[in-house]
Amino acid sequence: MRRAHTVDQVRTAEADLMARLPEGTLMQRAATGLAVAISNFLGHTYGARVVLLIGSGDNGGDALYAGEKLARRGAQVTAVLLSEHYHQAALAALLAAGGRVAGSGAATDAAGLASGVAGEIARADVVVDGIVGIGGRPGLRAEAAAAVRVAGEHRVPIVAVDVPSGVDVDSGETPEEHVSAALTVTFGTHKICHLVDPAATACGPVHLVDIGLDLPHAAIESIQSADVRALYPVPRGESDKYSRGVLGLMAGSAQYPGAAVIATSGALAGPIGMVRYVGPDSVAEAVRAAHPEIVAGEGRVQAWAVGSGLGDDLDLAKVRELLDEEEPVLLDADGIKALDDSGDHDSVLITPHAGELARLLEVDRAVVEAQRLKHARLTAERFDVTVLLKGSTTVIAAPSGEVRVNTNATAWLATAGAGDVLAGLCGSLLAAGLNPLDAASVGAYLHAAAANLASAGGPLTAMQVAAKLPDATRGLLAEPDPAGE
Numbered sequence: 001m002r003r004a005h006t007v008d009q010v011r012t013a014e015a016d017l018m019a020r021l022p023e024g025t026l027m028q029r030a031a032t033g034l035a036v037a038i039s040n041f042l043g044h045t046y047g048a049r050v051v052l053l054i055g056s057g058d059n060g061g062d063a064l065y066a067g068e069k070l071a072r073r074g075a076q077v078t079a080v081l082l083s084e085h086y087h088q089a090a091l092a093a094l095l096a097a098g099g100r101v102a103g104s105g106a107a108t109d110a111a112g113l114a115s116g117v118a119g120e121i122a123r124a125d126v127v128v129d130g131i132v133g134i135g136g137r138p139g140l141r142a143e144a145a146a147a148v149r150v151a152g153e154h155r156v157p158i159v160a161v162d163v164p165s166g167v168d169v170d171s172g173e174t175p176e177e178h179v180s181a182a183l184t185v186t187f188g189t190h191k192i193c194h195l196v197d198p199a200a201t202a203c204g205p206v207h208l209v210d211i212g213l214d215l216p217h218a219a220i221e222s223i224q225s226a227d228v229r230a231l232y233p234v235p236r237g238e239s240d241k242y243s244r245g246v247l248g249l250m251a252g253s254a255q256y257p258g259a260a261v262i263a264t265s266g267a268l269a270g271p272i273g274m275v276r277y278v279g280p281d282s283v284a285e286a287v288r289a290a291h292p293e294i295v296a297g298e299g300r301v302q303a304w305a306v307g308s309g310l311g312d313d314l315d316l317a318k319v320r321e322l323l324d325e326e327e328p329v330l331l332d333a334d335g336i337k338a339l340d341d342s343g344d345h346d347s348v349l350i351t352p353h354a355g356e357l358a359r360l361l362e363v364d365r366a367v368v369e370a371q372r373l374k375h376a377r378l379t380a381e382r383f384d385v386t387v388l389l390k391g392s393t394t395v396i397a398a399p400s401g402e403v404r405v406n407t408n409a410t411a412w413l414a415t416a417g418a419g420d421v422l423a424g425l426c427g428s429l430l431a432a433g434l435n436p437l438d439a440a441s442v443g444a445y446l447h448a449a450a451a452n453l454a455s456a457g458g459p460l461t462a463m464q465v466a467a468k469l470p471d472a473t474r475g476l477l478a479e480p481d482p483a484g485e
């Protein structure tokens, strides 16, 4: 698992380690890793023009010490001091290595920057955001915002130190102006903003520098290929089609017959031995035409997937009966309407997109999109249900308080029917015996991996995603476990 910790957890671990190490060791570890990452990002160091945006805290200290190391290797490093306070020892080190401070005079330009600063930024090969790190409040002060805007106007890439300044580190929210980085270099562990959108998008790729922190149980995890390999229900020698799991699928309607076909494709490409389709005859015919393997009509199942494309055909009473049974149930799309907050739903998985979750919670869609983690968590708690909130980063929250996110999907996956594939696949994983949290995490990971194969950088259809699921699964199960993962 890739782990993300809260600011408090990081601060505690940092204090424990600092007490055992000579002063300044951690910052030097961070700055060394940062300097290497900036060099790799640039592809060269000698002669590179590097502008450091420096705030008042240790985040600025990291940037200044990294600037010192780059200057010693021949980079032209200029610091822009955005606050009256700054890490003095780090600035002295930069100056001693040949770095400079820009805009120290009183005159300002039209953008509100000290004169000369805008020109330095415009000519830079890279801007380093050392404005604020985990001690920052959301938003940027005027001068920092102006500097960031100049970099954007001149298409100068920004490498963020620890986090893109201005984002909300512990929630992944971006309520105010913030840096959008081409790369974020973080230390010790991932923070929540690295994994949860909209802030995760503002990070760009995230590079983790190990500084030796001893960390507690993570607030959030992101499942990796080795985890999927460990969890995937691979059939054994003695397995048969029933013991591998049978999924009951209640999906599709005269209005949306395709959803049943697509969800079945997702389910059959999962680990189960059989799909029982339950729905109108005309839809069952369409499903059978595409998938002669299915069995139409009710029978014994190990889990249900209900809702994709049901539209107005949703039989609320019937779905609520299923919720009272022992078998796990996945509720997608209109099926989610059957959920109420009175029962025990810890074997239920719901797979809403932001609009469907907003409808369940009776709030605006934009509010869910802006606060994805918060709304996934509160739904899990209020409805005692596991929630898989779809979108650019998928957030999965369990009633136990555990949260996982999936960040490996391509944006080409945002296409009609892709959610039906996911519902079928996650239903299949439930029927094969995974608990809702694992079924959702493995399903989201494989769905995204299949989408990446189907897309290869271009458009895709939902059926192509389903068609790539066996390849994605095969590739992943065959991968050797890298040491240390």
Ligand SMILES: NC(=O)C1=CN([C@@H]2O[C@H](COP(=O)(O)OP(=O)(O)OC[C@H]3O[C@@H](n4cnc5c(N)ncnc54)[C@H](OP(=O)(O)O)[C@@H]3O)[C@@H](O)[C@H]2O)[C@@H](O)CC1
Pocket: 010, 011, 013, 014, 026, 027, 030, 055, 056, 057, 058, 059, 060, 062, 131, 132, 133, 134, 135, 136, 137, 138, 139, 140, 141, 161, 162, 163, 166, 187, 188, 211, 213
């Ligand atoms: N933890 C670790 O393991 C390690 C941590 N390390 C590094 O330390 C960083 C944390 O450093 P930190 O605690 O000094 O806080 P940091 O984020 O630099 O600055 C906070 C100050 O900025 C200000 N300020 C706040 N909001 C603002 C805003 N919106 N806009 C402008 N200013 C704002 C506010 O000051 P004030 O405004 O009150 O004067 C506040 O005090 C961490 O991210 C990592 O880079 C590594 O060196 C080694 C290992």
Ligand SMILES: Nc1ncnc2c1ncn2[C@@H]1O[C@H](COP(=O)(O)OP(=O)(O)O)[C@@H](O)[C@H]1O
Pocket: 353, 389, 390, 391, 392, 393, 394, 409, 410, 411, 412, 413, 414, 415, 416, 417, 418, 419, 420, 421, 422, 447
């Ligand atoms: N920007 C994005 N980047 C990556 N994946 C996305 C993005 N937007 C949506 N997705 C994924 O695409 C799928 C779309 O599902 P959904 O909205 O339910 O579509 P439908 O209802 O038409 O099947 C989900 O798996 C979701 O997580």
Ligand SMILES: [K+]
Pocket: 059, 129, 130, 131, 132, 133, 160, 161, 162, 163, 164, 165
């Ligand atoms: K920063």
